[in-house]
Amino acid sequence: MYINNKSLAIACASGSFKGVFAHGVLSALESAGVRANAYSAALASVLPTAWATIGKATELGVDYWLAGWRVLQQPNIGMSQVN
Numbered sequence: 001m002y003i004n005n006k007s008l009a010i011a012c013a014s015g016s017f018k019g020v021f022a023h024g025v026l027s028a029l030e031s032a033g034v035r036a037n038a039y040s041a042a043l044a045s046v047l048p049t050a051w052a053t054i055g056k057a058t059e060l061g062v063d064y065w066l067a068g069w070r071v072l073q074q075p076n077i078g079m080s081q082v083n
Helices: 016-031 046-053 063-072
Strands: 009-014 038-043
Touching: 009 016, 009 046, 016 038, 016 046, 016 063, 038 046
Parallel strands: 009 038
Antiparallel strands: none
């Protein structure tokens, strides 16, 4: 009898709107039914990773990033105001 005792951990760290990439990867893994035993994140990847932890990365969607982008387009707004 073969028992697979392997665990999967996913770490995501990206700042600014580069978090879109991590979110896309997490959503693709979730859609494929891949769930990790542990998740870790930093910077802009925290929210998508948290949602992936509860199995809802695909529900967060691109609107999350588009809303931040719209805020960033306003005068005198920097990334610290977007977060």
